Amino acid sequence: MRRISMFMCCGMLLLLSACNDATSPANAPPVTTPVTPQSRLSAAAQAGQVMFFDQTLSGSGKMSCATCHDPNSAYGPPNDLAVQLGGTSMTAAGTRAVPSLRYKSVTPPYADLLDNPDGITAPGPGGGFTWDGRVDTLAEQAAIPLLDPNEMANTDKATVVAHIKAGPYADLFRQAFGQQALENVDDAFANAGKALQAFQMEDISFHPNTSKFDLNAGNKIGGAFTPAEERGFRVFVDPNVGNCASCHYNGAGINGSSSLFTDFSIEAIGVPRNMAIPVNGDPTYMDMGVCGPLRKDHQPSAPHAADNFCGRFKSPTLRNVATRTVFFHNGIMHSLEQVIRFYNTRDTRPELWYPTEGGTPKNPPDPDFPTYGLIKTQYVGGQVQKYNDLPAEYIANIDPQMPLDGRPAGSATPMTEQNVTDLICFLKTLNDDYVPGKTPTAPECLK
Structure with a gap:
């Protein structure tokens, strides 16, 4: 049992997970573009910005990160479904609710005994991304929905990289990560996560x-x-x-x-x-x-x-x-x-x-x-x-x-x-x- 000071309190674990959407892009409300001008974003963040809204990065061709993490909904789900729908046919149900992506930039890595910021409560499990804290960076978190069969449902990393290579932002991706950035699948996939992380870290709409x-x-x-x-x-x-x-x-x-x-x-x-x-x-x-x-x-x-x-x-x-x-x-x-x-x-x-x-x-x-x-x-x-x-x-x-x-x-x-x-x-x-x-x-x- 935790012991806390008179100025602390245990409230609402409004526990919320990854990305898929039940509304088709044709019926979904329009998403608002982020507020930070591209000129103020790094090349990596610019690439990540385009990727975030790119539906071709999914196995269905109908889902992007923004489908579930809608800027109009504080980067959370645009509907009241308990879990969202995705997969290659947009009919596969997820297993956890979709969280907001706002205010994630200072999340500490997961630890079994994470120091509590109140300085009083005993250390305990905490930190990390996703509902169970199983990854430690936004870049790692971004990789999960890209490959999840219930979400963006890409067959493998190579499929994601092929989409990026064929996309209109391939040159921007190379500008950010080097001219050979799309040649090695593992490196390119890791850099895709870093691009999405950079966008979330740099664009003020994620932490206004x-x-x-x-x-x-x-x-x-x-x-x-x-x-x-x-x-x-x-x-x-x-x-x-x-x-x-x-x-x-x-x-x-x-x-x-x-x-x-x-x-x-x-x-x-x-x-x-x-x-x-x-x-x-x-x-x-x-x-x-x-x-x-x-x-x-x-x-x-x-x-x-x-x-x-x-x-x-x-x-x-x-x-x-x-x-x-x-x-x-x-x-x-x-x-x-x-x-x-x-x-x-x-x-x-x-x-x-x-x-x-x-x-x-x-x-x-x-x-x-x-x-x-x-x-x-x-x-x-x-x-x-x-x-x-x-x-x-x-x-x-x-x-x-x-x-x-x-x-x-x-x-x-x-x-x-x-x-x-x-x-x-x-x-x-x-x-x-x-x-x-x-x-x-x-x-x-x-x-």
Whole structure:
């Protein structure tokens, strides 16, 4: 169990993964080109910029990086599908939700014992890219969707290199990496990843820092919080209430430089199983994050053997979280309010989030039966199948911090209704493209 200071807090592992899209390019909304002029980008970044939007780099000829990581959606998915569709026919379903690519440039390499930036919490698994931290650079991460059969579905590295060689930016690629840059397949493929990395590192649209929080943190005109937003920030940092900062904080504060709103930790919180993901139709399939199946170096020594890494997924940044419609590594939830209520009632009302076995449906449900949960049916009797996407032997890996502190069912929630409302108001201040002086559209955020 982690120990934290009064200014930290464990919030929302809004765990989100790689790239594929269900909308065809013809029906998808137009993507906005990045904001940094090409003249200000290195040759490698210029090549990466063109590659990022190049659909010919996929086996289907219909998918680019931007298909899933849409600039209009903070470089996240442009729809609310739990997982995206790709492959050679654009019908292959992924296994994890698509994350945003914003604010990734300072991500540390994965470590089993990563130092926590708060200087207080004990080191633990953290860092790296993808939901399980299995690669250490943006260049390595870019290679994954290019070859994944459910995503861009190229047959092999040589196919990717052939596409680049035949593309209109081949000369630009050679300018960046040398005249022989496309002759050796392994080197050329590695440089393709470096080009995409350079684009993400250099183009300001990947790390704009233009939220209301940024204006407030820098004491700039027009950035003042409303009372509700101010209260929400207190909920965010209070270890006895929201306790969000223990996982979504990286050493910066509200009166200092802007935080990344993640400490890069990798945690287990027992997110419910999502049966909308086709692979989950197989009851033997379990996505357990760091211990597999996609990551191979931390798997249990034998089936069901003890393994401290099982069930752990990366804590993403909360920047632009209020713009998302897909949350957690398996895309099980579709609104920010639902996510916060999961944190608040996972333990006190588990029947709202996990299936009940053996119960009798109550028809009609009680007038006060909440409708915000995943489970819309109220049951009498039966057994709630809590933590239904994690084998029983790994439930001990679940983080016991507030607000997911394992308190008894039926007990008081960590956050009040006002706390929930205020926290949502604060999290909306993390959206980029804030217009100075603009008031919140939600009336509850003005009070």
